[in-house]
Amino acid sequence: MLEEAARRELLCATGLNDVYLEQLFTFGEPSRDPRSHVVSVSYMALLADPKRIAKPASKYARGEWFEVSALPPLAYDHALMAEYGVKRLKSKLEYSNIAYNLLPEVFTFAQFEGLYELILARPIDRRNFRRRILTMGLLRELPSKLRGAHRPAALYSFNKRSLQIIEML
């Protein structure tokens, strides 16, 4: 199975396990690898915590993190694949709860909003966004609060931590 192969490969290369995985596109230009005709089925993985890739558990990890805005030169057409993934993520953010893969179990609304602003690469009006998301019932507020240097922030969780397709922006 392709997805299982992708998971195996990901585990092997980065030590990552149990991540959201989504097939993106299959590339088959004969010229993409000058040596032989290779067909590649690309997948995108999402995870909330970059530290997971640096854990001691993954002794043989070769993964490294880059900002998508500052990728190093990639082999073959892999930059295309990355671009495709970002595009898919951006659009899926607008009609699903896919963000649950990119946040911890529990988070503040500021984190949630920050994620959207980061990925969509545009500022979002806090009040309007909050109203929309909360009336939509995407999140549930937890009784506890995050205590920190400033006013304590309400904590939230996703109502469902499985992919829900919902028109949301």
Added chain:
Amino acid sequence: MLEEAARRELLCATGLNDVYLEQLFTFGEPSRDPRSHVVSVSYMALLADPKRIAKPASKYARGEWFEVSALPPLAYDHALMAEYGVKRLKSKLEYSNIAYNLLPEVFTFAQFEGLYELILARPIDRRNFRRRILTMGLLRELPSKLRGAHRPAALYSFNKRSLQIIEML
């Protein structure tokens, strides 16, 4: 190239040429073909006129038409592929001008609306729909009219006959 292979195969099997083609999904379950492990990259083709598949030009055509609501039993996981294609078309209809592949150069608004109602499988309010589509500038009205048994209908064409992504419904 995968898309070229799909076009070749389509031409060979149905005599169809110059159609819109879009990659859908790549299936790789080992069990999908009991004899050997086959990976299939599925594509969807769109064409306006079903008669194109029955033309004399395609002597060796083996294509046959079915309503998606009444497909015969298909080999392997091909029913899944068809379902996937319908899903993709439905959603793309709502945020692009992909419909230009499913209508002749010139058509009436009733045809246009009928296409949407058919694919989305729900009735659409004529007045609201018309207003939205026309103010959106998706179509351009032609000077001539279609004369028939009843009141002549205005004729329209798509402004652009290439895929445009536009939030439209």
Added chain:
DNA sequence: CCAAAAGTGTTTTAAATACACCCATGC
């Protein structure tokens, strides 16, 4: 003049947008 399909406007309702101040805490 009748049947059939084409065409058109208004009112109501809901959603999106724009926008600025107060609150709670740690230091």
Added chain:
DNA sequence: GCATGGGTGTATTTAAAACACTTTTGG
């Protein structure tokens, strides 16, 4: 008491939805 980030409300604008009659033609 001040710096910092968290939290909130209203008025305006825009878009969606609901809804039914008139027009034009051929026969």
